[in-house]
Amino acid sequence: MALVTVNELLLKAEEGGYAVGAFNANNMEIVQAILEAAERENAPVIMQASQGAIAYAGLDFITGMVRMAASSSTVPIALHLDHGTDFDQVVRCIRSGFTSVMYDGSQLSLEENIAITRKVLDITRPIGVSVEAELGKIGGTEDDVHVSEKDAMYTDPEEARYFVEQTGVESLAVAIGTAHGQYKGEPKLDFERLAKIKALVKIPIVLHGSSGVPEASIRRAIELGVRKINIDTNIREALVGEMRRVMKEKTDEIDPRKILGPAREAATNIIAEKIRLFGSSGKA
DSSP states (O other), X not given: OOOBOHHHHHHHHHHHTOOEEEEEOOSHHHHHHHHHHHHHHTOOEEEEEEHHHHHHHOHHXXXXXXXXXXXXXXXXXXXXXXXXXXXXXXXXXHHHTOSEEEEOOTTSOHHHHHHHHHHHHHHHGGGTOEXXXXXXXXXXXXXXXXXXXXXXXXXXXXXXXXXXHHHOOSEEEEOSSOBSSOOSSOOOOOHXXXXXXXXXXXXXXXXXXXXXXXXHHHHHHHHTTEEEEEEOHHHHHHHHHHHHHHHHHOTTOOOHHHHHHHHHHHHHHHHHHHHHHHTOXXXX
């Protein structure tokens, strides 16, 4: 199956009242795990690459791996740039074959964020590539994007309305209390704020930093209009945790396939679990 756009997946999710999982594809094993989980659950998925993943694996390798996965899949898969903070990087990903990009101008002023998001949309609209933007600063670290706790800012609902009106962006990542990376305590999401944003913004809402958020909170966020949910840390934990277990039990093992194979299966299981939680099982 050919790659699809994120917008196509999220509009269907909006109609169906569920969310689509966006899973960070950092290497071959994780790409395979996302594909296997999606096939098991008969679910649409978003394979996304951060700027850090692109720097690590190379843009051509990331694009090639995901295209190969999509070509052999029976479920719809989108290839998305996660947290693209550099306009030139966004353009390179579009040229490489990404079907969706996130321009993250949340570190800029509101008007600067609007201006560059419009510039991205001027490129993507004629060729049908989806665009996600971010308003508000989500705390934590995502590769080379770091927002300290004191600098994290919740999304203002009126600013969200104005931003969407001024840009026409197709989906919006909002800050309502989640954070990138591992949580030290239980995150408390501002559902009242989310409800206000959704009442003013008639496009799919994106939730970043969702690894470690309680299941009840995820379900409530979906009820209030979240349609794309990003998961990275939980996959890393499952993958590396299983690698450590195997290496501890088999200290003489030197075949990487016998270490990475079980790790890939652990990643597949956590991804499938998230797909079921998001309500997208059987929605392919």
